[in-house]
Every structure is written in C-alpha cells, then in structure tokens.
Amino acid sequence: MSFKLRPEKIMVYVEATEKSIIAAYYAVCLAKWLNASLIAAYVVDIKTLKNLTKAKIFIELEEMDYEHDLEEDGKRYLNHVKELADNKNIGIEKFLLKGEVFKEVLNTVKENDVDLLIMGELEEPESRRDFYYNETELIFRKSPCPVLVVKEDNSAKTMYDNL
Template identity: 40%
Template sequence: MSALITDIVVAISGSDASINAAKYSILLAKSYNCRVTAVYVVDTATLRQLLLTKIFIEEESHEYEESLKANGQRYLQYVRSLAEEKGVEIHTELRSGAIYTEVLKAAEERNAQLILLGGWEIRRDQRDSISVAHREILHHARCSVLIVKERDVDALFKRA
C-alpha cells in the first residue's frame, strides 16, 4: 500500500500564519516521512495591476519587486533553518506571478497530495490579499488543501 501523503506544498507569505503552516508541514514530514516544498510567490500579477492603474511608476514597481524577492529569500531561508533544526529535508522555491497560480503549479509539478496554507491574519490588509489567493487555491486545487489553524504549533514544534 502506498503512503497517503508523500509530497506537501506549503505556501509561505512571511505572515505568522504561513510560518506556522511551514512548521506544521515540517512536523508532518517528520511524522510521515514525506517531502515538503515551501513556495514563496512574488505577486507580480498585483504589481502589474498597480503599474497599469498608475499607482506605481515603472521604477517603483521594479524596486518593490526586488524588495519582495529579498523578503521571499529571507523567509525561505528561515523555513529551511526550521526544517534543518528538526532533521527534515525541505525544498524551497521563490516564484513570480499570481500567488494562487504559482502555488497550484508547484503542487501539480510535484504531484503533491496536500497543500498547506496558513490561517487568516488579524490585520485586514494582509487578510484581504491572502484570503483571495486562499479562496482560489481551495477552489482550483486538484489535491487536498489544509488550512493550518493549530494554535499550539510552536509548542508541538519545540517538542518534536
């Protein structure tokens, strides 16, 4: 009998909720011996929209995109260090495009059986943009999607 879950994709946004989802994915990988890919998406789709509506000029858009890439690398490195701490191998990817499209592509490319998303944020500005991507992922995913809302992820992570 093959394993129910062999590949997990976890979406990283830098929010506390997405870091909790990453910790949860590491715990799952450790418990069930599955592979994990952490994906951070630079939302160039929204940046293009801001440029088209003249909210950003070209130079501002480019600078902001570079800043988002640097943040993404930093968050992915942090997730890598969390996995190393628990002896779990993790693959990380920095992608550009629409968040939901790129997360779904990553899951399909790996034939993932599970996508992990962080629970919703308290701050409204983060919650709105992330919840749109979450809804699209939930609607279009070809595999199961788990919203991590576990409040004690840190305690579980420390004990593992």
C-alpha cells in the same frame, strides 16, 4: 490527482506572514511523522505590481523596486522555513516563484505531484467578492490536492518544539 492516505510529498505555501510560519511548523512535524518530502513555495505577486503600474499608482522604477522588496521578503521567509526544517533534519526544497499567486501555487502543486498542501489560517471572508478575488481563498478552493489549514494558535509551535 488521487487521494493518498499517507501523503508522500507535502507543500507549505509561504507568505510574508506569521500565519505562514505557524503552517510551516506543522508542515515540518507532519513531514517528520509521515516520512514525507517537503516543499516550501513563495510567490512574488507580479500581477498586482503590473496592475499598479497600469493604474499609474506606481512608476516603472517603483514597480522594480517593490518586486525586489517582495523577492527579498520571499527569500527571508523561505530561508526561515528552511531553518525550521533543518533544525529537525527534514530535507526541504524551496521555490521562489513569480507571477499570479494562485496560478503559480497550483502549477507547482501539479508539477511536483504534491499530495498535501498546507497553508496558514485564512482571513474571514466578508463578502462573495472575497471568495472570488482573495488569492489564498482561490488556492484553498482550487487546489487539486487536499489542503490542510493550520489554525493560528500555539499548538503547532508546541508540537514543533517537542518534535
């Protein structure tokens, strides 16, 4: 994937966290300034749910119940991000995906020719294990396009409010 000086397609990776919303504020601002198109993607972590059933911590009914809950979380967060974009007259495409988180995100980046991925602040890694298994770390390190990590402070929200 070639590096573009002015990204034309931006994707914001959304989790059910405040960090993702902060990333979304910045993504909307950047899409507006650069006249870029915007995608928001959330992944229902099916792999972990299946692993919990395999480990017998979940029963099958519970796996379905939690899948539904995660899907509802995803819809709620994606709708909120869409509202943020709509408020600033930015078109946005929502992707509610299911599967292994980092693989789904990276596939979406590739399939949609995304040239900038925006995500919320990452957890401080405490061991090499975190580097290898944390999904957001994997997205950050394995993304085929440049990644912009938005720091958790008020500046993205202030920029958005002033847009």
